[in-house]
Amino acid sequence: xxxxxxxxxxxxxxxxxxxxxxxxxxxxxxxxxxxxxxxxxxxxxxxxxxxxxxxxxxxxxxxxxxxxxxxxxxxxxxxxxxxxxxxxxxxxxxxxxxxxxxxxxxxxxxxxxxxxxxxxxxxxxxxxxxxxxxxxxxxxxxxxxxxxxxxxxxxxxxxxxxxxxxxxxxxxxxxxxxxxxxxxxxxxxxxxxxxxxxxxxxxxxxxxxxxxxxxxxxxxxxxxxxxxxxxxxxxxxxxxxxxxxxxxxxxxxxxxxxxxxxxxxxxxxxxxxxxxxxxxxxxxxxxxxxxxxxxxxxxxxxxxxxxxxxxxxxxxxxxxxxxxxxxxxxxxxxxxxxxxxx
Amino acid sequence: xxxxxxxxxxxxxxxxxxxxxxxxxxxxxxxxxxxxxxxxxxxxxxxxxxxxxxxxxxxxxxxxxxxxxxxxxxxxxxxxxxxxxxxxxxxxxxxxxxxxxxxxxxxxxxxxxxxxxxxxxxxxxxxxxxxxxxxxxxxxxxxxxxxxxxxxxxxxxxxxxxxxxxxxxxxxxxxxxxxxxxxxxxxxxxxxxxxxxxxxxxxxxxxxxxxxxxxxxxxxxxxxxxxxxxxxxxxxxxxxxxxxxxxxxxxxxxxxxxxxxxxxxxxxxxxxxxxxxxxxxxxxxxxxxxxx
Numbered sequence: 001x002x003x004x005x006x007x008x009x010x011x012x013x014x015x016x017x018x019x020x021x022x023x024x025x026x027x028x029x030x031x032x033x034x035x036x037x038x039x040x041x042x043x044x045x046x047x048x049x050x051x052x053x054x055x056x057x058x059x060x061x062x063x064x065x066x067x068x069x070x071x072x073x074x075x076x077x078x079x080x081x082x083x084x085x086x087x088x089x090x091x092x093x094x095x096x097x098x099x100x101x102x103x104x105x106x107x108x109x110x111x112x113x114x115x116x117x118x119x120x121x122x123x124x125x126x127x128x129x130x131x132x133x134x135x136x137x138x139x140x141x142x143x144x145x146x147x148x149x150x151x152x153x154x155x156x157x158x159x160x161x162x163x164x165x166x167x168x169x170x171x172x173x174x175x176x177x178x179x180x181x182x183x184x185x186x187x188x189x190x191x192x193x194x195x196x197x198x199x200x201x202x203x204x205x206x207x208x209x210x211x212x213x214x215x216x217x218x219x220x221x222x223x224x225x226x227x228x229x230x231x232x233x234x235x236x237x238x239x240x241x242x243x244x245x246x247x248x249x250x251x252x253x254x255x256x257x258x259x260x261x262x263x264x265x266x267x268x269x270x271x272x273x274x275x276x277x278x279x280x281x282x283x284x285x286x287x288x289x290x291x292x293x294x295x296x297x298x299x300x301x302x303x304x305x306x307x308x309x310x311x312x313x314x315x316x317x318x319x320x321x322x323x324x325x326x327x328x329x330x331x332x333x334x335x336x337x338x339x340x341x342x
Numbered sequence: 343x344x345x346x347x348x349x350x351x352x353x354x355x356x357x358x359x360x361x362x363x364x365x366x367x368x369x370x371x372x373x374x375x376x377x378x379x380x381x382x383x384x385x386x387x388x389x390x391x392x393x394x395x396x397x398x399x400x401x402x403x404x405x406x407x408x409x410x411x412x413x414x415x416x417x418x419x420x421x422x423x424x425x426x427x428x429x430x431x432x433x434x435x436x437x438x439x440x441x442x443x444x445x446x447x448x449x450x451x452x453x454x455x456x457x458x459x460x461x462x463x464x465x466x467x468x469x470x471x472x473x474x475x476x477x478x479x480x481x482x483x484x485x486x487x488x489x490x491x492x493x494x495x496x497x498x499x500x501x502x503x504x505x506x507x508x509x510x511x512x513x514x515x516x517x518x519x520x521x522x523x524x525x526x527x528x529x530x531x532x533x534x535x536x537x538x539x540x541x542x543x544x545x546x547x548x549x550x551x552x553x554x555x556x557x558x559x560x561x562x563x564x565x566x567x568x569x570x571x572x573x574x575x576x577x578x579x580x581x582x583x584x585x586x587x588x589x590x591x592x593x594x595x596x597x598x599x600x601x602x603x604x605x606x607x608x609x610x611x612x613x614x615x616x617x618x619x620x621x622x623x624x625x626x627x628x629x630x631x632x633x634x
Contacts, residue, residue, distance in 0.1 A: 001455045013448030020504030024481025142361040157369045165565040180387035227628035276474030294476045315477035
């Protein structure tokens with residue numbers, strides 16, 4: 001296709017992505033290196049017969065003027081990145097110097113909100129993803145054995161947790177695990193602990209969120225693997241049986257290698273989606289015990305006291321995280337592409 | 343029956359049991375919440391016994407019948423959920439239409455171009471696809487406030503279209519790769535321009551792929567929380583942020599049932615969608631994967 005035609009065809013789509021994906025990234029970078037201008041403070045002295053007192057006040061009018069003049073604020077360099085709410089360079093260095101064991105250092109690190117959010121995001125991503133892969137494959141193998149008439153309804157039901165709005169799905173589960181809801185109350189009876197609440201401790205909250213993550217993402221892996229299983233040739237399976245392979249060996253040495261490219265695909269999509277975990281934290285009202293990078297940004301952006309520079313700095317750090325996560329895939333694709341051209 | 347599909351009864355029982363367990367886990371929360379949405383709060387969130395939700399003890403005592411629509415009335419009428427539903431309708435409709443228009447043109451170009459830059463565009467789209475939406479939102483907010491773009495439905499629509507583009511491009515690109523090149527090239531030999539070939543030859547055969555892609559655009563716009571919650575003003579709220587805003591008031595007596603009813607109402611269209619388009623959804627999920 002000639003360059004000209006290509007350009008006109010792709011223009012609308014390119015323009016949309018440029019204006020609303022590429023430019024916002026630039027905007028985020030710029031916002032992250034500025035901070036709000038300081039408030040203009042005036043000191044007034046009030047004197048009475050017993051002496052004089054200094055009073056400091058915020059001059060609202062002058063502050064508004066400065067803000068209007070410099071909407072972005074004043075230049076701050078990497079200051080926001082290194083402050084206590086982000087990388088907390090000073091605190092980390094201090095914690096490193098003063099703690100004598102990795103455990104103590106870790107404990108201090110977890111007192112810093114950004115690292116807590118990072119720790120949760122990574123834990124969530126790296127726990128949910130393998131579970132989703134394995135359980136998804138298990139469900140796919142199971143459904144593959146069902147008689148034909150049952151397959152359609154099974155797939156219909158299986159799609160629900162994935163298709164339903166994440167916020168809604170997490171709310172539904174949240175209400176059920178409430179101590180007055182069916183699962184919460186049953187657990188209390190089962191464990192004979194009337195005070196048990198899944199929302200109270202950080203550990204239980206993390207486990208709840210991870211279970212939600214598996215529930216929500218499993219259908220995707222299942223569907224992809226199930227479709228892959230339909231393409232495994234039955235001759236190969238039969239040959240394996242003739243060679244004396246038992247069922248487990250057939251799965252391990254025939255089916256899994258056959259669907260290996262699908263595993264890579266599911267892995268990639270899962271990493272991308274799980275890294276941005278956000279809605280479940282809102283749905284489960286889990287912000288006190290668990291926060292993710294996305295939630296951390298959202299928290300800065302909502303409410304009356306918006307902190308754009310802080311949100312922007314977290315966004316940049318998150319984007320860098322995504323880059324690191326995707327790098328292996330991008331490098332691989334680049335090699336494949338060059339090999340194809342060569 | 344060939345030997346590859348022969349199985350031992352124990353294994354089959356295990357497999358059926360496992361699948362059955364998964365089905366319960368997948369479906370039960372929805373059934374339970376749907377059932378519970380017709381009860382009063384004292385039943386669905388019962389202090390004494392969760393079984394109350396089954397029999398509706400308090401619902402019967404309060405309203406005289408085991409089912410009540412008071413949660414729905416509260417959400418749709420008192421709290422004006424209908425307004426949010428209309429807003430969602432507008433946002434979703436235009437997002438899907440615009441996404442597909444841009445996406446088919448772009449996807450077609452990417453599928454027919456052999457140049458190196460088309461590969462790079464796809465790679466950039468992949469990176470954009472991975473971007474958490476909220477990071478982009480933090481880029482929008484300040485400029486949108488300054489240019490008075492914040493709060494309007496049209497802003498949310500165009501933002502959702504853009505966020506949706508990387509995925510749409512990938513999906514339609516791989517779909518157009520499957521339509522033989524000869525089709526449009528022979529039209530061009532007959533004297534069509536590239537656009538005429540697209541208009542008269544490709545458009546008539548592209549609908550299966552477009553419908554599948556449209557379903558996923560629909561889901562993205564319908565399910566979105568990050569963009570709609572932060573970019574829309576109170577009066578323009580769509581369903582999902584509206585539900586989230588109910589939660590602030592949940593611990594007033596009875597209000598939580600508004601949220602439960604709203605949640606069930608917002609899930610219903612998705613049920614219908616899966617029912618009618620199950621095949622397309624499945625083929626869409628696997629399209630990217632099977633073709634590599």
